[in-house]
Amino acid sequence: MSESNFYKQLRINTPEVLWTRIENRHGGGIPDLNGLYDGRDFWVELKITTTNKVRLSPTQISWHYNRGLYGGRSFILVKNTKTKEIKLFNNTDVRKLALEGFQSNSLIILRAPYDWKLLVRQF
DSSP: OOHHHHHHHHHHHOTTSEEEEOOOOSOTTOOSEEEEETTEEEEEEEEEESSSOOOOOHHHHHHHHHHHHTTOOEEEEEEETTTTEEEEEEGGGHHHHHHHGGGSOOSEEEOSSOOHHHHHHHO
16 A cells, blocks of 8 residues: 555545645655644644554654644654554654654554544544
């Protein structure tokens, strides 16, 4: 599964969220998605893995970390295609996620069949 397909799965299953996909080919660490739900604005970086490793660039780590320092809402949503689990990580945990990988503590864990409403409530 690609990040593009993961986005399609997310968009289809969360129609209550207004999603804007960010096509950023120039780097800078800006996340893949901007979301708006119930008056709350937030950002989401999508990642796919088949192992414990979650590939985050230094600019992505910095972007999420700094956003958290200023009280901004951003998340990293990671799908492990081998275990079929989806985990949501808060921006304040981005450094730990980069070091410890998929097995590090997350806000929530979704297992098939996925509870998309539980995910949306975190935003």
